[in-house]
Amino acid sequence: MNCVFCSIIGENSPHHEIIWQDDGHIVFVPNEPNRLGHILVVPKKHISYAFDMPPEEYAALQVMSRAVAVRLKKVTPGERIALIIDGMSVPHVHVHLMPVDMSGDFCVPRVKEGETTDALLASMGETLRAGFAGFVPEQEV
Numbered sequence: 001m002n003c004v005f006c007s008i009i010g011e012n013s014p015h016h017e018i019i020w021q022d023d024g025h026i027v028f029v030p031n032e033p034n035r036l037g038h039i040l041v042v043p044k045k046h047i048s049y050a051f052d053m054p055p056e057e058y059a060a061l062q063v064m065s066r067a068v069a070v071r072l073k074k075v076t077p078g079e080r081i082a083l084i085i086d087g088m089s090v091p092h093v094h095v096h097l098m099p100v101d102m103s104g105d106f107c108v109p110r111v112k113e114g115e116t117t118d119a120l121l122a123s124m125g126e127t128l129r130a131g132f133a134g135f136v137p138e139q140e141v
């Protein structure tokens, strides 16, 4: 397997900006950070899609990300820390954490202005409610 993050984790390719690590997770600065304070929290076990992770491993990643975010906020500028779970740019699950200001530093892409109509929202709601029929969180695998 030729995974850039596994290579960093296995110390096969030196990465100079490792911030912290334990047996389960590693935290480092990406090679192309978006801004000061942008870091990655990466589970050491290789898996490419976050929602394929066993619930306990996914929960551990989120708990670790929360702790790292709390510390990150203390040591970087920004009013809050934003979180994105990725696994596509590098096919190994990683959490991006980055300091943001409330002024719109961090934007989730939206449909174009004017394209959101009441009919579109109603249609989305109807489709998704149908898809969630019989949904029991504990049974979702």
Ligand SMILES: [Zn+2]
Residues within 6 Å of the ligand: 003, 004, 005, 006, 007, 045, 046, 047, 091, 092
């Ligand atoms: Zn990997």
